[in-house]
Amino acid sequence: MPAPIRAVVLLSGGLDSAVTLACARADPDGPRACHALSFDYGQRHRSELRAAARVAEHLGAAEHRVVAIDLRAIGGSALTGELAVPKRRADEPDPSGPARIPVTYVPARNLTFLSIAAGWAEVLGAPEIWLGVNAVDYSGYPDCRPDFIHAFERVLAVGTRAGVEGRALRVRTPLLHWSKARIIREGAARGVDFSLTRSCYDPDEAGRACGACESCVLRARGFDEAGVIDPTPYSADATRPARRGAP
Amino acid sequence: MPAPIRAVVLLSGGLDSAVTLACARADPDGPRACHALSFDYGQRHRSELRAAARVAEHLGAAEHRVVAIDLRAIGGSALTGELAVPKRRADEPDPSGPARIPVTYVPARNLTFLSIAAGWAEVLGAPEIWLGVNAVDYSGYPDCRPDFIHAFERVLAVGTRAGVEGRALRVRTPLLHWSKARIIREGAARGVDFSLTRSCYDPDEAGRACGACESCVLRARGFDEAGVIDPTPYSADATRPARRGAP
Numbered sequence: 001m002p003a004p005i006r007a008v009v010l011l012s013g014g015l016d017s018a019v020t021l022a023c024a025r026a027d028p029d030g031p032r033a034c035h036a037l038s039f040d041y042g043q044r045h046r047s048e049l050r051a052a053a054r055v056a057e058h059l060g061a062a063e064h065r066v067v068a069i070d071l072r073a074i075g076g077s078a079l080t081g082e083l084a085v086p087k088r089r090a091d092e093p094d095p096s097g098p099a100r101i102p103v104t105y106v107p108a109r110n111l112t113f114l115s116i117a118a119g120w121a122e123v124l125g126a127p128e129i130w131l132g133v134n135a136v137d138y139s140g141y142p143d144c145r146p147d148f149i150h151a152f153e154r155v156l157a158v159g160t161r162a163g164v165e166g167r168a169l170r171v172r173t174p175l176l177h178w179s180k181a182r183i184i185r186e187g188a189a190r191g192v193d194f195s196l197t198r199s200c201y202d203p204d205e206a207g208r209a210c211g212a213c214e215s216c217v218l219r220a221r222g223f224d225e226a227g228v229i230d231p232t233p234y235s236a237d238a239t240r241p242a243r244r245g246a247p
Numbered sequence: 248m249p250a251p252i253r254a255v256v257l258l259s260g261g262l263d264s265a266v267t268l269a270c271a272r273a274d275p276d277g278p279r280a281c282h283a284l285s286f287d288y289g290q291r292h293r294s295e296l297r298a299a300a301r302v303a304e305h306l307g308a309a310e311h312r313v314v315a316i317d318l319r320a321i322g323g324s325a326l327t328g329e330l331a332v333p334k335r336r337a338d339e340p341d342p343s344g345p346a347r348i349p350v351t352y353v354p355a356r357n358l359t360f361l362s363i364a365a366g367w368a369e370v371l372g373a374p375e376i377w378l379g380v381n382a383v384d385y386s387g388y389p390d391c392r393p394d395f396i397h398a399f400e401r402v403l404a405v406g407t408r409a410g411v412e413g414r415a416l417r418v419r420t421p422l423l424h425w426s427k428a429r430i431i432r433e434g435a436a437r438g439v440d441f442s443l444t445r446s447c448y449d450p451d452e453a454g455r456a457c458g459a460c461e462s463c464v465l466r467a468r469g470f471d472e473a474g475v476i477d478p479t480p481y482s483a484d485a486t487r488p489a490r491r492g493a494p
Contacts, residue, residue: 037321065321066320067317067318067321068315068316069314069315069363070315070316071363071366073312073315074312074314074363074367074370075370107365107366107367107370107407108362108363108407109366110406111365111366111402111407112359112366114362115358115359115361116321116355116359118354119318119354119355119356119358119359122354122355123321123322123354142405142407142408143407145405147406148402148405148406151398151402151404151405151406152402152406154398154401155399155401155402157398158394159355159357159358159389159390159394159395159398160355160358160389160390161354164389
């Protein structure tokens with residue numbers, strides 16, 4: 001039996017990256033030996049890192065590493081503590097308008113994370129990086145779009161040892177064109193325990209979701225549309241996000 | 248008088264990045280307001296960071312920030328402590344051969360540093376990132392080549408807020424096609440105090456150069472060819488790199 005293909009999988013502790021890891025573990029061309037990578041970047045929602053460790057173990061990753069990087073030194077996002085996380089209900093429009101990039105955008109975050117993942121993939125001799133970006137319910141982040149992924153693969157082809165030596169790294173993005181509801185259904189089909197995942201941008205001390213931030217709203221809507229019960233714990237004073245058609 | 252154009256300048260404390268900062272400060276289109284950026288990435292040669300701070304002040308940078316990033320968590324390079332730094336004399340060929348990428352290559356390092364610089368440039372509203380890469384005396388690193396820089400600019404155009412909003416970031420690389428000797432002459436013409444810069448991959452406790460690593464060898468050869476005296480201090484037991492034509 002040939003050795004399994006190695007893959008670096010970016011794992012945030014959220015729903016999308018957990019489903020991405022499950023896809024890599026259940027790939028039709030053989031389960032990948034998954035080297036899960038998370039970042040401690042001064043994020044408000046550090047319960048993500050504990051969730052990532054649990055998800056990595058649950059889905060049989062070969063290992064899980066956390067790279068510390070102090071993005072607070074360059075500031076600029078609600079997710080690293082400089083601005084307030086906006087709250088809105090599912091039925092409210094984004095006050096910044098649909099064409100705006102939200103304040104929770106961390107400048108060049110996916111680019112930075114992919115770059116470090118590429119470095120680790122080179123060290124491991126892994127030909128693939130898996131990333132849970134999504135261009136449907138993508139919150140308006142420019143680094144979640146197909147054009148970005150393609151341009152980044154070109155950078156890897158010309159700017160890494162692996163690329164120069166003819167072993168260009170691929171960026172695998174199975175969720176790219178899936179709705180949030182489909183992501184949840186595909187994850188459920190691959191045995192993802194959603195109770196281990198965290199999506200909230202502003203959880204309480206115990207890691208329970210606020211129910212009001214953009215990420216909570218998108219998650220609740222996705223579970224609603226998928227017809228799946230979300231086992232996420234909510235904080236005591238949270239208003240559970242409104243469900244379409246609920247009384 | 249219009250406000251000066253802001254620029255993020257990657258500053259390692261070495262010779263090339265110091266000359267790059269000097270070029271940004273003396274640009275024909277007006278001196279840039281330079282926001283110097285260094286990385287504490289677990290490098291062996293941490294005297295680089297002290298040198299970077301001195302160089303930033305000497306050349307009138309608007310500020311100097313250091314982002315901590317623990318690349319040791321993913322290993323893989325002599326510069327982050329996993330492998331021994333190779334020593335050779337200027338007149339010895341590289342034993343790994345001219346086509347090989349040396350062990351001092353840090354996987355995807357420039358890619359990672361440029362990505363974080365792009366994030367800071369977005370926060371600052373700076374339209375330029377300046378980087379001291381060089382494709383002539385470039386030590387065989389794949390992320391020092393023009394193709395890499397162009398591919399990275401494409402990533403910035405499609406994957407950042409600035410790019411999406413029509414303010415694509417430029418990567419300025421004035422040293423790209425200069426010989427080491429020309430870099431030294433251009434730096435001297437712009438008033439760079441080379442005694443503040445550090446190039447050695449393996450300095451002693453006091454930050455003095457070893458005289459034997461690849462970086463020391465390239466530097467000595469460059470000063471020799473430029474006809475400029477290098478004020479770099481060498482460690483007591485160092486063999487100062489051989490000069491061409493010296494007795």
